Amino acid sequence: MSGEFSFIARHFRPLAGRESLDLRDDCALISCPPGQEMAISTDTMVENVHFLPDDPPETLGRKLLRCNLSDIAAMGATPYAYTLNVTIPRGPRHNDTWFSAFVSGLSEDQTRYGVILLGGDTTSTSGPLVLSATVFGRLHKGTALRRNGAKPGDSLWVTGTIGDAALGLLALQGKVPDPSGFLADRYRLPRPRTGLALNGIVHAAMDISDGLIQDCQHIAEESDVAIDLQADAVPASPEAKSLGPKWLEQRLTGGDDYELLLACPPEQEASLAQICRDAEIPVTRIGTIRSGSGVRALNQAGQVIQFLKGGWQHF
Numbered sequence: 659m660s661g662e663f664s665f666i667a668r669h670f671r672p673l674a675g676r677e678s679l680d681l682r683d684d685c686a687l688i689s690c691p692p693g694q695e696m697a698i699s700t701d702t703m704v705e706n707v708h709f710l711p712d713d714p715p716e717t718l719g720r721k722l723l724r725c726n727l728s729d730i731a732a733m734g735a736t737p738y739a740y741t742l743n744v745t746i747p748r749g750p751r752h753n754d755t756w757f758s759a760f761v762s763g764l765s766e767d768q769t770r771y772g773v774i775l776l777g778g779d780t781t782s783t784s785g786p787l788v789l790s791a792t793v794f795g796r797l798h799k800g801t802a803l804r805r806n807g808a809k810p811g812d813s814l815w816v817t818g819t820i821g822d823a824a825l826g827l828l829a830l831q832g833k834v835p836d837p838s839g840f841l842a843d844r845y846r847l848p849r850p851r852t853g854l855a856l857n858g859i860v861h862a863a864m865d866i867s868d869g870l871i872q873d874c875q876h877i878a879e880e881s882d883v884a885i886d887l888q889a890d891a892v893p894a895s896p897e898a899k900s901l902g903p904k905w906l907e908q909r910l911t912g913g914d915d916y917e918l919l920l921a922c923p924p925e926q927e928a929s930l931a932q933i934c935r936d937a938e939i940p941v942t943r944i945g946t947i948r949s950g951s952g953v954r955a956l957n958q959a960g961q962v963i964q965f966l967k968g969g970w971q972h973f
């Protein structure tokens with residue numbers, strides 16, 4: 659066996675499901691049961707852009723997988739499988755020990771989220787480590803949660819707490835204190851909100867990756883509505899709160915939350931709350947949707963808060 663084949667056999671074959679044909683053929687073969695369709699999402703993470711060089715290897719594959727799974731959750735699909743591409747810097751650092759740790763993290767999350775590896779590719783580079791995954795989810799045809807269904811009169815909700823990952827990155831850069839390590843953990847390991855059966859309950863959904871304000875803009879634009887956000891209703895963790903109110907803008911524009919942003923009609927609010935309670939996922943009402951365009955963040959007095967930046971810019 660050549661080096662690459664034995665490397666794949668050693669590290670990745672244990673992650674592969676039956677549909678991968680043991681990573682021995684040209685393609686994987688997957689079927690889609692009648693009446694269902696596939697939700698597909700892909701993500702790339704580059705060292706020093708999306709993660710830090712000293713992030714533990716066991717968290718890297720998990721973060722990659724979880725960012726993708728968050729998209730699957732945002733469509734209301736059930737996670738099924740994924741492919742993985744790894745571009746490895748030449749040199750001694752990414753050795754067997756590193757890959758064992760990397761794969762152990764993936765293995766843990768495969769069990770947690772019910773996904774299998776279908777295939778992938780490994781290449782080497784003189785540049786930074788690059789990780790890329792494509793995740794497949796299944797859902798009943800025509801039931802996907804889209805961004806374009808929000809209607810005037812809906813209320814806006816988020817799962818979990820907002821801003822922890824953005825503050826976690828600042829903590830890892832030594833800019834804010836994080837004595838318990840909670841914030842850094844939220845940066846390294848998102849909690850994708852899979853398993854919520856919100857199809858038929860909410861009018862629109864997306865996951866928050868670029869920052870709450872910017873992602874509200876995405877829903878507002880796609881749905882052709884305006885959004886009023888109650889800034890002080892946006893839930894903060896005790897750890898984020900302890901840093902004080904001056905971090906509000908960072909929390910609302912920072913990104914990497916991987917929580918769900920939901921537009922819910924009034925008659926479904928009780929169902930939404932019940933579904934999230936049953937799943938032990940906190941959900942909070944943070945705003946309202948009205949006719950018009952644009953996103954406003956309002957303070958307690960109802961005045962518009964001006965932020966310097968809208969959210970994460972990719973380019």
Ligand SMILES: [Mg+2]
Nearest residue numbers: 729732865867
């Ligand atoms: Mg997304």
